[in-house]
Amino acid sequence: xxxxxxxxxxxxxxxxxxxxxxxxxxxxxxxxxxxxxxxxxxxxxxxxxxxxxxxxxxxxxxxxxxxxxxxxxxxxxxxxxxxxxxxxxxxxxxxxxxxxxxxxxxxxxxxxxxxxxxxxxxxxxxxxxxxxxxxxxxxxxxxxxxxxxxxxxxxxxxxxxxxxxxxxxxxxxxxxxxxxxxxxxxxxxxxxxxxxxxxxxxxxxxxxxxxxxxxxxxxxxxxxxxxxxxxxxxxxxxxxxxxxxxxxxxxxxxxxxxxxxxxxxxxxxxxxxxxxxxxxxxxxxxxxxxxxxxxxxxxxxxxxxxxxxxxxxxxxxxxxxxxxxxxxxxxxxxxxxxxxxxxxxxxxxxxxxxxxxxxxxxxxxxxxxxxxxxxxxxxxxxxxxxxxxxxxxxxxxx
Numbered sequence: 001x002x003x004x005x006x007x008x009x010x011x012x013x014x015x016x017x018x019x020x021x022x023x024x025x026x027x028x029x030x031x032x033x034x035x036x037x038x039x040x041x042x043x044x045x046x047x048x049x050x051x052x053x054x055x056x057x058x059x060x061x062x063x064x065x066x067x068x069x070x071x072x073x074x075x076x077x078x079x080x081x082x083x084x085x086x087x088x089x090x091x092x093x094x095x096x097x098x099x100x101x102x103x104x105x106x107x108x109x110x111x112x113x114x115x116x117x118x119x120x121x122x123x124x125x126x127x128x129x130x131x132x133x134x135x136x137x138x139x140x141x142x143x144x145x146x147x148x149x150x151x152x153x154x155x156x157x158x159x160x161x162x163x164x165x166x167x168x169x170x171x172x173x174x175x176x177x178x179x180x181x182x183x184x185x186x187x188x189x190x191x192x193x194x195x196x197x198x199x200x201x202x203x204x205x206x207x208x209x210x211x212x213x214x215x216x217x218x219x220x221x222x223x224x225x226x227x228x229x230x231x232x233x234x235x236x237x238x239x240x241x242x243x244x245x246x247x248x249x250x251x252x253x254x255x256x257x258x259x260x261x262x263x264x265x266x267x268x269x270x271x272x273x274x275x276x277x278x279x280x281x282x283x284x285x286x287x288x289x290x291x292x293x294x295x296x297x298x299x300x301x302x303x304x305x306x307x308x309x310x311x312x313x314x315x316x317x318x319x320x321x322x323x324x325x326x327x328x329x330x331x332x333x334x335x336x337x338x339x340x341x342x343x344x345x346x347x348x349x350x351x352x353x354x355x356x357x358x359x360x361x362x363x364x365x366x367x368x369x370x371x372x373x374x375x376x377x378x379x380x381x382x383x384x385x386x387x388x389x390x391x392x393x394x395x396x397x398x
Contacts, residue, residue: 004239006377014370021363028356041111042350048108049346050357054364055104056198057222057338059097061368064216064223065090066154067187073157073180076173078388079250079395082243085381086227086234088161091154092375093368098147105143105198109136112346115204126205134201142197146190153183161383168385191216202345206284210269215341217262221307222334224254225327230372232324239381245318246395252317255327259307266300288340291349299336306330335361 028047035043069087072080080087109116114127115134121127127134156179164172192212200211208214228251234240273281288296310326311317343351383389 014366017366024359048111051104055101060219061223062093064219070180073176078391081392089376165384214265221258225331249318256311263304287344302333
């Protein structure tokens with residue numbers, strides 16, 4: 001089947017998930033309204049931290065899909081040609097995700113970021129020293145620049161891809177290669193600085209030169225897993241009939257490799273700080289070890305052990321069932337990775353994990369699936385006239 005049909009039952013499923021998220025949001029707002037004093041502050045911080053977690057997690061998947069799409073264009077890779085529309089549809093969430101993230105930062109910034117309080121900056125020499133960079137005006141300039149440029153390239157790649165379906169030839173292919181190279185340069189800068197602005201500045205007294213790369217690797221692996229699960233689901237529904245175990249093997253290799261990269265970056269960041277044992281640096285990990293020990297180490301172990309040992313074997317990477325099972329597990333636990341990036345800095349030791357967290361995650365997941373599947377249904381599922389399409393169809397492994 002060349003055209004994906006977004007059925008009414010699938011829409012009802014996504015609406016159901018969004019309904020759960022809406023109930024969780026209503027409950028969180030109610031908790032804020034009926035509380036006062038310290039409880040009121042904790043309830044408000046809990047709501048905004050969870051909105052930032054889910055907002056960042058899902059927009060990270062979308063922009064990482066755009067990055068991976070650009071990598072295919074820039075490298076003239078042929079193996080994933082049949083998946084380009086999946087990458088494009090996943091990146092289309094940037095429209096909705098950008099709007100949500102802007103609202104969260106606009107209305108929840110004072111609950112999330114200590115440096116946004118003028119009185120705090122006035123009485124804190126370190127925050128005052130960083131104020132040339134960490135100030136609301138420059139923060140919003142950077143935020144709107146990141147989101148605007150990402151959306152521009154997302155629209156550009158989709159537009160050119162649809163034109164290529166009609167025109168054919170190699171002209172658009174080489175234009176995509178040029179634009180992809182430009183985007184990758186900007187992304188190399190913006191992926192790090194966006195993580196500094198939106199995530200690392202929660203703990204404004206702490207910094208790490210590896211933080212941007214660590215966060216990017218988490219975005220990338222989450223995106224790879226989601227797109228792999230989507231490809232497997234589409235094939236199970238009768239779409240993408242020419243996708244075979246060789247294609248799944250390649251996606252499995254990417255999941256395996258980027259999971260190793262994520263683990264390496266986590267360990268590198270932790271090891272250097274632990275070895276130096278400087279108080280103002282170790283405070284970041286101490287808060288997570290003291291108050292979130294089981295959750296934090298459980299997240300790290302699962303996100304390393306499952307993909308590393310589960311996908312090391314070649315046969316496992318070629319098994320749709322096995323790759324799908326591993327993918328679901330690490331998709332969820334990488335959400336916990338973002339949870340651990342945000343919650344300790346906002347909630348300190350007053351954190352809770354329950355219905356609000358689960359409900360908002362499911363609600364955002366439903367919205368994300370609705371946007372991606374709707375985008376997938378708007379154009380042919382497989383690109384036409386791409387110069388490497390035949391190579392992808394006949395992909396073989398040694």
